[in-house]
Amino acid sequence: MKTLQPAPGVVAGHLAALPAFHGLPAADRERIAAESLLRLYGKGEALFRAGDPATVLVVLARGSVRVLRSRPDGHPKVVHLLTAPCLVAEVPILTGEPLPATAVCGEECVVVAIPRAVLVEAVRRDPELAMRLLGAVFERLQQLTRALAHHGQRGAAARVGAWLLGLAHDGGSGVLPAAKKDVADYLGLQPESFSRALAVLREEGAVDVTDESFRILDRTALEAVLKDAER
Amino acid sequence: MKTLQPAPGVVAGHLAALPAFHGLPAADRERIAAESLLRLYGKGEALFRAGDPATVLVVLARGSVRVLRSRPDGHPKVVHLLTAPCLVAEVPILTGEPLPATAVCGEECVVVAIPRAVLVEAVRRDPELAMRLLGAVFERLQQLTRALAHHGQRGAAARVGAWLLGLAHDGGSGVLPAAKKDVADYLGLQPESFSRALAVLREEGAVDVTDESFRILDRTALEAVLKDAER
DNA sequence: CGGCACATTGAGGTATGTCAATCTTAGTGG
């Protein structure tokens, strides 16, 4: 981890990329930026670990992160796949609880670290910010319950397909937010099963996956696969 | 659904049972209570359905509820099992989003319905209440990520055992929060598999399950089952 | 008392995990 000395306005610009801070008056954003730190993490480095005290709100400005949690057997499981720009661990920061999970960089990451005290002060000054942060929390909850519902889906291809549908941009294309190995774990599959599921979807002509990016070729065929996984 | 005419102090008493409202001055609690409705729902009735506007905060004072969400194939999946006293759908209320899931009573339920305007006003008057509500949100997120991590666990018995451990009171005993059919769905299992998993844990001497209640007899044996489900 | 939903137990099929080999890609150092 390296702490950077940013040119003026850079940090505030990173904050402006997020819905939670975009609506804020520019002056407030710059005030927060001035009291925050800009950090660079290498691939595989941990932003924080489970049990750490929640000292800063992590704003992921560039890069991607996977969030891990222990299974009953002790092995870690991927519970979030995050891509910049986004917030990380916003709820524990607000409540002051210790962090319940570990976050690891999937690539080189640029992070704005907002000290808890600065955030709390900003929320006190502008209650609207609190509501905007709650919006982010709502999104997170939505993602989690959707993920949970999808885990119950029989048929690996159906799970993968549903996930791709949710991930696709309007044009039907998108980028995998992590290595296939980690995506597989996130979806509750072995890497081999994930690979085979992609192969099935490809053979159906539903999607095209090359390297890190994908494109939905036939939405109808894809939705057919989801329904076909009877239950 | 029936709206009740409670004796004075009854509704405020229901609110006091929750951490989020317990710390509040009694006068504030009674003010909220005075502007809320006390309702009675029958077994199988829906508190709300996915897509409904978020008009009231539901405080579950008595009974139990299952929260459902659609899978990719369209079939519903249980994503929460809630037991009184607790809050239901607190985040959508705060953000004003439409409700993303459906809630169904597992038995006869008593509910305090706090209109959104009343809640917002109470939060404005006492910011401390907002932080307490956030505490509840934190708990909910915790439960969800834990559930997600557990779903990746191989071995039905291990998943069930881990869940029982998290559910058990200090004495090692507890009550199943729903019919076995719904618990099974929540854990991502067929009812038959859930039944067999319980049978395994019983034969190991780890737990005793009779009807609706259970007791952890041998925590060490149970933890052994969790680890044994190698991966 | 009868009907229905839920729970349990048994038998058998299948999707997915596991193990193993090959191939590709990226990162490292000469």
Added chain:
DNA sequence: CCACTAAGATTGACATACCTCAATGTGCCG
């Protein structure tokens, strides 16, 4: 700049845990 190494991705063969179907038992509500 290229060879070397290691990690990830893919494909195949096999094993197994869970789902499915079916039958029986049990409690609850009409």
